[in-house]
Amino acid sequence: MSVALEQVWDWLGEVPDPEIPVISLTDLGIIRDVAYAGTTLVITVTPTYSGCPATSVINLDIEKKLRDNGIEDLRLERQLSPPWTTDWIKPEARDALKAYGIAPPIDGTAADGVLAGRIARLGGENRSVECPRCGSNETEKISQFGSTPCKASYRCKDCLEPFDYFKCI
Amino acid sequence: MTPDAEALAKAAGGTGRAPLAADAPEMDLFTGLTRLGDNTLILGHRVSEWCGHSPVLEEDIALANMALDLIGQTQFWLGLAGEVEGQGRDADALAFRRDAWDFHNLLLVERPNGDFGQTLMRQFLFDAWHAPMLKALEGSSDARIAEIAVKAGKEVAYHIERSADLVIRLGDGTEESHARMQKALDRLWGFTGEMFIGDAVDARLAEAGIMPAPESLRAAWDETVNHVLAEATLTRPDGTFAHQGGKQGRHSEHMGHMLAPMQWLQRAYPDAKW
Numbered sequence: 001m002s003v004a005l006e007q008v009w010d011w012l013g014e015v016p017d018p019e020i021p022v023i024s025l026t027d028l029g030i031i032r033d034v035a036y037a038g039t040t041l042v043i044t045v046t047p048t049y050s051g052c053p054a055t056s057v058i059n060l061d062i063e064k065k066l067r068d069n070g071i072e073d074l075r076l077e078r079q080l081s082p083p084w085t086t087d088w089i090k091p092e093a094r095d096a097l098k099a100y101g102i103a104p105p106i107d108g109t110a111a112d113g114v115l116a117g118r119i120a121r122l123g124g125e126n127r128s129v130e131c132p133r134c135g136s137n138e139t140e141k142i143s144q145f146g147s148t149p150c151k152a153s154y155r156c157k158d159c160l161e162p163f164d165y166f167k168c169i
Numbered sequence: 170m171t172p173d174a175e176a177l178a179k180a181a182g183g184t185g186r187a188p189l190a191a192d193a194p195e196m197d198l199f200t201g202l203t204r205l206g207d208n209t210l211i212l213g214h215r216v217s218e219w220c221g222h223s224p225v226l227e228e229d230i231a232l233a234n235m236a237l238d239l240i241g242q243t244q245f246w247l248g249l250a251g252e253v254e255g256q257g258r259d260a261d262a263l264a265f266r267r268d269a270w271d272f273h274n275l276l277l278v279e280r281p282n283g284d285f286g287q288t289l290m291r292q293f294l295f296d297a298w299h300a301p302m303l304k305a306l307e308g309s310s311d312a313r314i315a316e317i318a319v320k321a322g323k324e325v326a327y328h329i330e331r332s333a334d335l336v337i338r339l340g341d342g343t344e345e346s347h348a349r350m351q352k353a354l355d356r357l358w359g360f361t362g363e364m365f366i367g368d369a370v371d372a373r374l375a376e377a378g379i380m381p382a383p384e385s386l387r388a389a390w391d392e393t394v395n396h397v398l399a400e401a402t403l404t405r406p407d408g409t410f411a412h413q414g415g416k417q418g419r420h421s422e423h424m425g426h427m428l429a430p431m432q433w434l435q436r437a438y439p440d441a442k443w
Contacts, residue, residue, distance in 0.1 A: 049324060051213075051241025080245070081316035083323060144331040145231035149238060149324075153227055169323045 008034050015065050018057040022100040029088025032079050041074040046084045049149040086168045098132045103165040129165050131156035186255050199254045201374045206246030207274035213239030214431050238324045245317040265435035269424045276415040277360040279424050290353035293332035298364045300329050301389035310378035333397045340401025362411020
């Protein structure tokens, strides 16, 4: 007897992101589909960044979670298109990120037009990122890259704390 | 292929399918894909050589993250190249078991890192080409290429933002940093022309709407480079001489020296698993 898809989604919602454990894989929006192909449960996953080292750990975690719940016949598929965007991070997960000390992504970034927009902003318009610790908007970018590919390094000019910003993609 | 030859090929790890003919359309596609994947692989590896050696922690992290992006993109490009080739080679086999003459990357990306300024200048000159290249590939008639290009393009938007930013800050910085950036630009300039010189493979791929003609990317590159160099108070060199050959597998002496440490483990212990 096959397990209901809602149940599978619930289980996947309990799998934490390996690098940011306060949010789950479903919060992150990387599970694109859960469906049966015949008797095989097929989980479709999209990578966040092409080279994100967490990708293989995520696949292992998904498989382990489902096998632990008695699902033997399963397959993981990779889907590149449409590419993952931070817009898919759930609103409640944004609050969790902030509480964890990571500033959530601030602008909507659909797939189209991002590149043109970024090149046009060469030299760097400093968008205002709110400090997750003190709430100040007086912050500055240290580097486009932070502790993982998905984050940038920022510093708060009021409380002087450095922090990670989950950058938009 | 005779049954015996097929069995032998299978035993050797192949799929038993006949190798692609030199004039097969898939051969052009394979070459085009290895050109893309070898650029990201070789530059990604070069950039990763900085890991643990950068001038400040933030830059070390940024360089390592960019290397990750590039190597991740390599897995897509070379993975697809292996699929198109149909000989059972995956991205790892193509990355670790080919010799220098089978790599099709631009000579620019195999240039040694030099100092931090030279690494950044190489990155900027490449990014200014990479971004419009991916933009054009988003419209590829091959949907598999288009979807990789969309994915990679989003990452490369951050690469160019960073490399342009730093070229400006260092170029328009101290006397020392300015002099180093100008020297890096002068040294690397002769390796930029190759990005815009097409060959017969490029022409056929462009004809089929699969990849853009290299010449078509020149205007976008010039615009970005001129804008950033002006902001950086750097002087664009006059020279038009272009070193070339990388795309056809004729590499500089640096290539073998780079591949040796990159490939030794896979060659010493084939199919080793982590």
